[in-house]
Amino acid sequence: MELLVLFLGIMLLLLLIIKFKLNTFVSLVLTAMVVGVGLGMPLTKIATSVQNGIGGQLGELSIVFGFGAMMGRLVADAGGAFRIAHTLIDKFGKKRLQIAIMLASFIIGIALFFEVGMVLLVPIVFAIAVEASVPILYLGIPMAAALSVTHGFLPPHPAPTAITSALGANAGHVLLYGVIIAIPSVIIAGPLFTKVARKMIPDAFARQGNLTALGPQKTFKLEETPSFGISVVTSLFPVILMAITTVYQMLFNGGSLPKNPTLLDSIIGFIGTPAIAMTISLLLAMYTMGWGRRIKTPEIMKTIEEAVKSIAMLLLVIGGGGAFKQIxxxxxxxxxxTTLFAHASLSPLVLGWLIAVVLRIALGSATVASLTAAGLVLPLMQSAGVNPALMVLSIGAGSLAASHVNDAGFWMFKEYFDLSVKETLATWTVLETLISIVGLIGVLLLSLVV
Incomplete structure (x- = not known):
């Protein structure tokens, strides 16, 4: 009965978003309430569940996402991302351009949300492709693969951070295992897939791209941008802080904060929590990308305000996903x-991935698919004793699969690279699915040793 209500609820959600073009946040909250009624929950309990779901989801995450968006925008507006991309390309040379683009996209992708990273990197990719006389898509596929991997696997990105919180996983472990899985995923879905795609759809590689889809572009003079070292350290600072905490705790405390921590234990545990790591990183970015470059406070605050506007709806959607999950x-x-799969031979990690894949195909949003899947597999994960960090990555991998016409990323890729729908399905959809499959294989291999 409950599973039938869930199925009908997901159908309703699809109907509201796709057919009636209702806002995703509104659709999620309405669906959560209708599903609550369908499950026979007391009406007062439904209201409480929705409130608790939104509040619980956005508690710590509002700081992580808000400060993360501000930090990313400061790096971008100061020209830090521009410097990272150009320096790596100069160092790697024309023969290894794809590796340079992947590295740049990976570093920038950690600091920026997927859509912002795409908007920022596409003009750089276009300029480099023209200069090096290579097809735009030849560099576009590795760029998209690297951005997708950071979006799906690595905190402080929305989906992995949200499900890390929902499943009670250690953010440092998710980050460490996520990087291990990310490397082969990017290589396979980036340079290796590009070779296959070029043979399958040669016409797509003849396209010149469409920069007008990006609107007015900010131009930078390389000598006026921050140095490469400062730009990289600022972009990666949240990751550095979380990594320090994880490595310290694994070496000295068996992977977690001890019951009676010393002052050093407490300080290192403190700086590695996602909210504190983002707060410290934002302060650093305000200095390195702002005050340290003699930019006045009002201008820095304007950049920060613009960043908040860009993620306001994303925050609400994540809150709505939390409400649905709680219901x-x-x-x-x-x-x-849990009852349905209690005697199944299917691994909970594979199940989490499958549920996320189905929801991703149905709903389009990787974040909503992740959060809904997390709510469904939480009891199963606890009863099976699965490592929560691996479950986060399994769901994250599933949430990237088979991006198609109901996903904003699909249309962004299509427009920027001037592709037909068929060509976008053969490039973008396939590379997203490759990341998803390689990610699952990586999780299953890791589960044998951790």
Missing amino acids: LIDGGVGDSV
Whole structure:
């Protein structure tokens, strides 16, 4: 009964978003309430669940996403991202351009949300492709692969951070295992897939791209941008802080904060929590990309305000996903899934991936697919004793699969690279699915040793 209500609820969500073009946040909250009624929950309990779901989801995450967006925008507006891309390309040379683009996209992708990273990197990719006389898509595929991997696997990005919180996983472990899985995923879905795609759809590689889709472009003189070292350190600072905490705790405390921590234990544990790591990183970015370059405070604040505007709706969508997740948990859907698969030979990690894949295909949004899947597999994960960090990555991998016409990323890639829908399905959709499959294989291999 509960699973039937869940199915009908997802159908309703699809109908509201795709057919009636209703806002995703509004659709999620309405669907959560209708599903709550369908599950026979007391009406007052439905209201409480929705409130708790939104509040619980956005508690710590509002700082992580808000400060993360501000930090990324400061790096971008100061020309830090421009410097990173150009320096790597100069160092690697024309023969290894794809590796340079992947590295630049990976570093920039950690600091910026996927859509912002795409908008920022596409003009750089276009300029380099023209200069080096290579097809734009030859560099575009590795760029998109690197951005997607950071978006799906690595905190402080929305989906991995949100499900890390929902499943009670250690953010440092998610980051460490995520980087291990990310490397082969980017290589396979980037340079290796480009070779295959070039033979399958040669016409797509003849396209000149469409920069007008990006609107007015900010231009930089390389000598006026921050140095490469400062730009990289600023972009990666949240990751550096979380990595320090993870490595320290793994070496000295068996992977977690001890019951009676010393002052050093407490300080290192403190700086590695996502919210504190982002706060420290934002302060650093305000200095390195602002005050340290003699930019006045009002101008820095203007950049920060613009960044907040760009993520306001994303925050609400994540809150709405949290409301839906909470209704599924409180209404007993999670328990029904646990019962259904209690005697199945399927690994909970594979199940989490499969649920996320189905939701991703149905809903389009990787973040919503991740959060809904997390709510469904939480009881199963606890009963099976699965490593929460691996479950986060399994769901994250599933949430990237088979991006198609209901995903904003699909249309961005199509427009920027001037492709037909068929060509976008053969490039973008395939590379996203490759990342998803390689990600799952990586998680299953890691589960044998951690």
